[in-house]
Amino acid sequence: MILAVSLLLTLLTTASGIRSLQDEESTRCLALNIYHESRSESRLSQFAVSQVVFNRVESKRFPGSVCEVVRQGIHKRGVPVRNRCQFSWYCDGRHDNPLAGKAWRNSLELATWMMTAKDFLPQLVHGATHYHADYVSPSWSRIRKRVLKVDSHIFYR
Numbered sequence: 001m002i003l004a005v006s007l008l009l010t011l012l013t014t015a016s017g018i019r020s021l022q023d024e025e026s027t028r029c030l031a032l033n034i035y036h037e038s039r040s041e042s043r044l045s046q047f048a049v050s051q052v053v054f055n056r057v058e059s060k061r062f063p064g065s066v067c068e069v070v071r072q073g074i075h076k077r078g079v080p081v082r083n084r085c086q087f088s089w090y091c092d093g094r095h096d097n098p099l100a101g102k103a104w105r106n107s108l109e110l111a112t113w114m115m116t117a118k119d120f121l122p123q124l125v126h127g128a129t130h131y132h133a134d135y136v137s138p139s140w141s142r143i144r145k146r147v148l149k150v151d152s153h154i155f156y157r
Contacts, residue, residue, distance in 0.1 A: 036089035
């Protein structure tokens with residue numbers, strides 16, 4: 001009996017430890033996306049950018065985890081091909097390490113909150129899985145349904 005309880009505790013602790021590491025990695029990936037995509041935007045825009053990531057995770061058309069969605073793109077030998085990613089910052093050829101400071105702290109704080117509360121939040125972006133800045137006009141924007149504009153981001157389903 002003691003051996004069975006010990007084994008169960010070990011399994012639960014290990015599973016929860018793995019889940020915790022996965023949650024930590026997902027939070028960091030989401031924070032990086034918030035930071036690089038919308039750090040100069042309002043909290044509302046950052047919230048909307050985060051929801052697009054979650055909407056992609058929930059869609060069968062995209063990868064099934066936050067980090068896989070954020071890192072989605074063409075890779076060669078494990079390195080993203082320049083300008084061939086879903087989120088341009090990930091494969092723009094620059095380093096992705098955020099500068100320590102208020103913008104990174106805010107991004108990490110929002111990502112942590114979003115990861116915890118995502119299942120209970122209203123769907124601000126109406127199921128959007130795409131967005132772009134208002135100063136560009138990607139070809140895909142003409143075939144998608146525009147659902148919202150927040151700050152300089154336009155969101156589409």
